[in-house]
Amino acid sequence: MSFVMDNVVQLLTMDERFWLSPGMTWERVRDRGPNGDVLKPVPRDFIWVLVLAGFFILGRKFFERFIAYPLGRHFCVKNKVHRRPADNDVLEEAFSKGRRPSETVVLGLAKSVDWTERAVQRWFRQRRLAGMPS
Secondary structure, three states: OHHHHHHHHHHHHOOHHHHOOOOOOHHHHOOEOOOOOEOOOOHHHHHHHHHHHHHHHHHHHHHHHHHHHHHHHHOOOOOOOOOOOOOOHHHHHHHHHOOOOOHHHHHHHHHHHOOOHHHHHHHHHHHHHHOOOO
16 A cells, blocks of 8 residues: 555656656756756745736736726626624524524514514524625
């Protein structure tokens, strides 16, 4: 079993047939300096990562502001903010026991808080939505 795992690790890490196209070797891929030595990465090489990240962030902001929002307005997509339901200690206690109460529990809660069954169901739905991240 260990032999198989060693072969899989070798294949996924260094095998030229897996990572490189035919005819390429790791030696040809390595960066070489002017006198033939292997070049090591230096911190300034990573500046391009920051530059590319900045371009992606700016590109996303551009897309959201000038493409996505106007298209959303054109197709009448609304930015809906979920309201927090009215404070009710009895329903909060029931919500802490279960986020989706059964119909019999809803009926009992409606009688205890003197609300309609539909109002209790709406309260639970709004409370679930208020707890979700936007």
